[in-house]
Amino acid sequence: MRGRARSLQARLLLWFIGAILLALGATAITTWITSSDNDYPSRVVTRHVQQRVARLWDDPVATDRYIAELREDTGLDVRVRRDASMFGGQGRMRPGGMIFEGDVAYVPVQRRGETVGALEIRTGTPPPRPWRVGVALVVALLALSLGARRVAMRLAKPLEHVAATAERFGAGDLDARTGVDKLSRRWVADEVRDLGRSFDGMADRISRVVVEQRELLAAISHELRSPLGRARVALEIARERSPDRALTDSKVGDALVLQARALDDVEKQLGEVDVILGDLLASARAGLADLRRQRIDVPAWVRERAKTETTGPVEVVLEKKSAAAEIDPALLGRALHNLLANAWAHGHPKAEPLVVTVRAAEDGFVRVEVRDRGPGFAAEILPRAFDPFVTGTGAARSPGAHGIGLGLSLVRRIVEAHGGRVFAANVDEVDEGEATGAVVGFELPPISAPKAAADKLAS
Known part of the structure; x- marks a missing residue:
């Protein structure tokens, strides 16, 4: 939960203590003035x-x-x-x-x-003795303060429960509800109860819309993959039925070359559409509270996941040898793949391996970063690198790169669904007068990280 300068309980307690002291002071002054x-x-x-x-x-x-x-x-x-x-x-x-x-x-x-x-x-x-009177006053003040603290806790707890539920809902738990009707009516003010009911109603409507949209997106993506599969089969059949260029004359051979190039281009375009559909399917899952989490050693997982990459060579540097986290391996694997694919698509030399480093962040998070040697991010794009539909232009994009700008946006959605955060920056190194490369990655909370205050209040 976002940090507050002073909690509602503390404010109520201070007000109660202030009222007690004010009453004691007013009584003493009045007695002193009116007595003889x-x-x-x-x-x-x-x-x-x-x-x-x-x-x-x-x-x-x-x-x-x-x-x-x-x-x-x-x-x-x-x-x-x-x-x-x-x-x-x-x-x-x-x-x-x-x-x-x-x-x-x-x-x-x-x-x-x-x-x-x-x-x-x-x-x-x-x-x-005068000190006995002072001790009696102090004891009375402490007793009143303890009573005031209990009252403040009782008054503030329902509102803090509503705030914690709202934070859980905002973090992706679409099933989070306040349940104010189940709380004791003795300590829950009507205004807080009305607020909780309004929030629950709003949460029901929002979760219904979000779930329907994700289901629709997943259904559309799934349905589009069927004709894509049939189109790929048709491409293979067309290639198999094409006559051997060596057995034909030069004119027919040239036509077959053009035909083969066209088929290759169609296959490439189908592959890009398939990648986009994969991103959409992953996006439909990202942000949901029911991630298929597993307890995973992140450095070992990154090392094994890098071996399955087909986009190009990857070098893994493990500065942190062991760090456990609860992740959805398939979904987070898609995020790592998108980081690597983004680096290859934006100018990293094909002959050099991408460097993936796993290290510890300052606050105990596990940091996974991808270092490339491309042209880096354009200055106007860097602050929006993880926004949807943001693509590189000019020097920051390779001539053959394709995409609609969903790759890094999906990375952020997946990482934030895991309670983590993303980052992107240009490398400070200079090669022949120009900045070269960028560092893009994410940080995951360790299992030992304390739970949010919302979870504590909800339990």
Whole structure:
């Protein structure tokens, strides 16, 4: 699947986390703005006790009586400290004027702006720590984030499934469907369900048209081969019935020579038509998802396939000794044959073998390239070398070359059906002031290559 800057799941998760943080921040700001120190009950009680003790401070008996009542009413261990020295120590001021030291809280008693003593309250438990509040907030944020992540995954997964199905369909799997009606209605939005149904309907129509066109093309190509076969038989019969030129006079002999040339030309034209029909038949199969794949060692396959070529001598260079791939040998063999035939038809010297090299590409793909020593591609043709009906002209095409420009186009269709890619470039070498030769080929993904995200989601 084409790489995305950020997935839909990540976007939803970030939005959820942002909303949570925004809500927490808004709550904190609102509380801080609207709250007042006088609003807290603990502060009101503390201030009341401070004021009462301050009024009774000069009367120790009355002070002790009030502390006894306070101890009895609250159940707290409250004592009077008439020494203010503890406030010079390392205490932490808390809201309400309290100072905590361990499990002891001190409530300062002030008279005329000066601290004269304190109430000592033994709580039995340490005071709340600020870091505990922070930890609690972090834990709450993590819990909310995990929940938000799950919700984001649930919301995004159906749409990602539709996108993965569309990518599989675009890659040639005409049977790929979203099947949104089988998904849980709880997490699939109506808009996503409508999108999936629309895609499935479109895929049904497109696959039906594509299959019908390919079947029609294959049927036409097959039917045309029958009269071609009969025409070849008729040519052989005509040759056999022709009298021996050595037994005839010169005029008849000259006529027979012309007749033989005409028969040879007809046979050549029939051969070219047969090649075109073969390309059409292969094109009808290329791009289909039901390729007859086999696990093949590509370097060994190229070496054996080159031995069966009748177009001319071929030299195989194996820079990569072993590389397995799942290919359709017959269909990919047609692609390799077209590369070789294209090189022979466009100026490669007949006396020199074509060089086929198998090497490893940078990203782990298996690279098969054909190197010729012809005139190379014309500058205006090179970017469109694999487009249908593009043929060489001028110096980039041999005088006897024929074809309608389907050879390299078929190579691309076959290779892309295997999940690979094609390439073409002129050679940088220079011979007598002119660039000489071209490199054309394809790259196949190895079996060890990871599967597409679409396959993972579909499973």
